Amino acid sequence: MDDIGVKFVSHKISKIRWRPAVSQSLRRSDVFATGSWDDEDNRVSVWQIPQDGGDAEIMDTTAGAAEAVVESEPCLLAEIRHVGDVTDLEYISLENILASSSTGTVTLYRHHRNSQTLAVMHQWEQLHRYGDQTCACTCTAARxxxxxxxxxxxxxxxxxxxxxxxxxxxAKADSCTINGITFLKQSEIITVNSVGQLKIFDLRLDTGDPVNTFLVTGEQTPLHCVDKHPGQPHIVATGNRDGMLCIWDLRQDKFPVTLLEGHSSTMWDLKFHPRNPDHLFTCSEDGTVYHWDGSAMSSDPILNPIAGTGVGSGGGMSVAANFSLGGATSHSSPWLQMEVARQRLEIKTLLPHVSLPVNTLDIEEQTLLCGTDGESIYTIHVPSVR
Incomplete structure (x- = not known):
């Protein structure tokens, strides 16, 4: 079992996100933000995981530093009241945090690091509504x-x-709730909705119609979360109400290339590892957090001939060379090989004893953050991610 730390807080956590690492730095962030829900006084909060002997703002990316994250309890740096439930949360720079609300409003906060305060920079009020009634802004994405x-x-x-x-x-992007949204390319976005559809929109077009629509099954099972592969954007992962992980290849199929059974209830959040996307993490209403490890398939010379061509004795491309370009893999992704090699996929349970829903997670280097309805923040050291 991987090392686990827990911080009990006074509110249910709906979203948790790492602050981006400092550009061109060999160190990674030790600061993250959370949003709460189901409270009369919801909050957006900024936390830091301190490390002895380290800079106050950043942490070394060594194994020892990653383990120290679990041993160090997050400290509250700043927080601010947020009207409505926080439905989505995203850092758009080192200082600016975007939060969406169940009231239909989106707020841009600025974290003033000198004074350790959060301030409202701008609000777009009541962006979403049915006639005269406001409704939730459920998701955001920034580029x-x-x-x-x-x-x-x-x-x-x-x-x-x-x-x-x-x-x-x-106005007529969809006829039902949009549950997740992310940028696919500079001018293309992808959405998932409550009838099990995945849609691609080209923002350069005036029509507002999706350029492509994908479907999980004919049963209209809602999709609740979406993330794209950081190196191969045609590979997309989604999670649905049944707890199933769906892998899509947007180049060729109208349906998922792989359906993987996992959680017993709704999958609320999922993330590819940003620099080693053979690893994927999911969390669920059933209180479980899974680590889906496809790295064994990447090094299999049968399943992945590119990765199997070694340097040294006969030329060609080495396995290490496939992980260039900032961690983006140039080999055939293991996520597109699952139908022929499911037995090579390793699935680890990271939180076996949590009974209340785990609503959100985020991964940075070897440290996974999770937020729960049990009013707790979990930090999990995942040493198998390298």
Whole structure:
């Protein structure tokens, strides 16, 4: 069992996100943000995991430093009241945090690190509504200065950080709740919805219609979360109400290339490891957190001939060479090989004793963060991710 630390807080955690690492630095972030829900006084909070002998803002990326994360309890740096449940949370820079609300509003917060305070920089109010009634903004995604939002009303809003009002609204993007949204490319986004559809939108087009629509099954099982492979954006992972992990190849199929049974209830969040995407992490309503490890398949010369061609004795590409470009894999991804080699996929349970829902997670280097309805933040050291 991997090392686990726990911090008990006074509210249920709906979202948890690592702050980005300092650019061009060999060190990684030890700061993260959380959002709460189901409280009269919800909060956006910023935390730091201290390390003895380290810089106050950053931490070494050594195995010892990663283990020290578990032994060090997160310390609250700053927090601010948030109106409504925090439905999504994202760092868009080292100081700026974007949070969406069940009230339909999106707020941009700034973390002033000198004074350790959070302040509202801008709010886009009531972006999502049914007629005269506001409804939840369920998800956000950001790329450079552009922000996209999805909501219960099936609308997509395009925001610009420097503008007070949406630059565009796709009013009929969907006929049901949009549960997840992320950028696929510079001008393309991908959404998942409550009838089990995955849609691609090209923001350069004026029609507002999806350029492609994918479907899990004919049973309209809701999809609740989505993440794209960091090195191969045509590979996308989603989680559904039944706890199933779905892997899609957007180049060729209208249906998932792989369906993997895992959790016994709704999968609320999932993340590819940003630098080693052969590893994927998921969490669920049933209180479980899984580590899906496909790294054994990447080094299999039969399943992955590219990875099996070694340097030294006969030329060709080494296994190590496949993990260049900042960790993006150039070999055939193990996630597209699952149907022929499921037995090579290793699935580890990281939180076996949690009974209340685990709503959110995020991974940075070897440290996994989890937020729960048990009013707790878990830090888990995952040494198998290298």
């Amino acid at each position: 450079d200065e552009m922000v996209v939002t999805g909501g219960e009303d099936g609308k997509i809003n395009i925001l610009n950080i420097g503008q007070r009002h949406p630059s565009r609204t796709i």
